[in-house]
Amino acid sequence: MSRTYDLDRAHVFHSWSAQATLDPMVVERAEGTRVWDDQGHGYLDFSSQLVFTNIGHQHPRVVKAIQAQAAKLCTIAPQHANDARSEAAHLIAGLAPEGLERVFFTNGGAEAVEHAVRMARLHTGRIKVLSRYRSYHGGTNVAVNVTGDPRRWASDYGSAGTVHFFGPFLYRSEFDATTEEEECERALRHLRRTVELEGPQTVAAIVLETIPGTAGIMPPPPGYLAGVRELCDEHGIVMVLDEVMAGFGRTGSWLALDAHDVTPDLVTFAKGVNSGYVPLGGVIVGERIYDTFAQRVYPGGLTYSGHPLACAAAVATIETMRDERIVDNAARVGREVIGPGLAELKERHACVGDVRGLGVFWAVELVSDRETKAPLAPYGGSSPAMNEVVAACKKGGLLPFANFNRIHVVPPCTITDDEAREGLAILDAALSVGDAHVEG
Known part of the structure; x- marks a missing residue:
């Protein structure tokens, strides 16, 4: 483990967390729509951190x-x-x-x-x-x-x-x-x-x-x-x-x-x-x-x-x-790439109950049963199934925003068409993990 990690675990009290269970990723650097950990692994940031890096990381x-x-x-x-x-x-x-x-x-x-x-x-x-x-x-x-x-x-x-x-x-x-x-x-x-x-x-x-x-x-x-x-x-x-x-x-x-x-x-x-x-x-x-x-x-x-x-x-x-017409880019990417891409994922994956949003502000609602809309994780909590989907996203090089039974697709407003498609492809593979938990 790195000194940064060790000092974090020894002295930092984190928000919204049970302290002893945490295993935080150490972020070494970030640029544009990507972040890198201290092991050199890069991630496409589909979270915008807590949905705030609208202009991307480290804009010069x-x-x-x-x-x-x-x-x-x-x-x-x-x-x-x-x-x-x-x-x-x-x-x-x-x-x-x-x-x-x-x-x-x-x-x-x-x-x-x-x-x-x-x-x-x-x-x-x-x-x-x-x-x-x-x-x-x-x-x-x-x-x-x-x-x-x-x-x-x-x-x-x-x-x-x-x-x-x-x-x-x-x-x-x-x-x-x-x-x-x-x-x-x-x-x-x-x-x-x-x-x-x-x-x-x-x-x-x-x-x-x-x-x-x-x-x-x-x-x-x-x-x-x-x-x-x-x-x-x-x-x-x-x-x-x-x-x-x-x-x-x-x-x-x-x-x-x-x-x-x-x-x-x-x-x-x-x-x-x-x-x-x-x-x-x-x-x-x-x-x-x-x-x-x-x-x-x-x-x-x-x-x-x-x-x-x-x-x-x-x-x-x-x-x-x-x-740089960044607001226009967010509208266009949502309309032409993310929205249609998520609609395709909904058609392909039984665990996707609903997709909704606009611009670069989308939610993918995951369910274990489309008919009953039973969520893949309970309201107010997570589940092993959701944890597996999130882990698959990270393994594929995607940093997701997850809450309860949802994956939020919220990249920076600066995201390119190719980056959006790259992220959707990783999410596509991760949702296959969710499909395994669908009933019937």
Whole structure:
């Protein structure tokens, strides 16, 4: 074992893990869409790590921007203006819907959700926050309670003022729907009833991932987000769209909300804004929320809010994505290569129950029985069968993103057609391992 590995096992406490069971891969280097371990083995990165290296690894233009900023101004307290933060805020606001002009910077997505909820509660004078099951919004106190997946359970004391509801997900419909139209109508009716029964006058915000990511990449049916906006307007509820994972090119548009003709009150972001090169997140703030704090102190802040190195990386990332048409590439590769390729895999493999997504944001749902849709791993856990599929991916040179019974196909937005086909071929072979666990 290497010194790096030994020191990790001796001193590093890892997130979301049983510490003594870990056997982490030591990453020696990364470039573009690939990473290499300390044994020299290369892997095509179909995970974008935690779905954040949208611009790929070690993009020279972004690395150079960080180096230049470090030589000029490494850090400064957030009460002072600096050119990197001002320019980053200007560019980010320019990607948001009209009327969302200000940016509150955080160090990551969970903090962004924390502050969006705080803003909504103070703006409305209400406490309750509604969010969907099968969602993830972060690991900090409020964000993890807003979360609707099993990672919430250990920290949920039922006292955070959060209420969960079922969102639209036709493949595993909670509403016995058979079409997207039925799923949309019934999901909106369910949400309306939830608001009515909770008391509209008690609800500060509805928080939604524009497209739920870690929980399953479930694009909402047409009209759903517009229906949520209408419900929020009716009752003075703040609409928060979480774009932490889905934003900045991941879906083939700058923000996932671009495809839905809807304007939320607050938008949270992180990850792809600078591909995680330096930690950065934030909240894009609409006029109504801004006006609440125009003459009233906003009671929140962070020591490193708008850190110059992180903001310089964001400026370089956004400008490079524009210049190199990286968002367009994500849309085209998803439409022409990944989408059709996954559809073929579904036809060929009995363990594939469903594929869904867009851009470079796809989920492959694995089942042991297509008829009953029995998952290949239980909700909230893994299984020997899923572990075998993941191991086969890695053996073939593919670094996958796996969660419960799904493999997510989420490579960098810079991926080429040939690289996408290479990854799909490795996944094809790995799914044969899953087929062996199909019943009947």
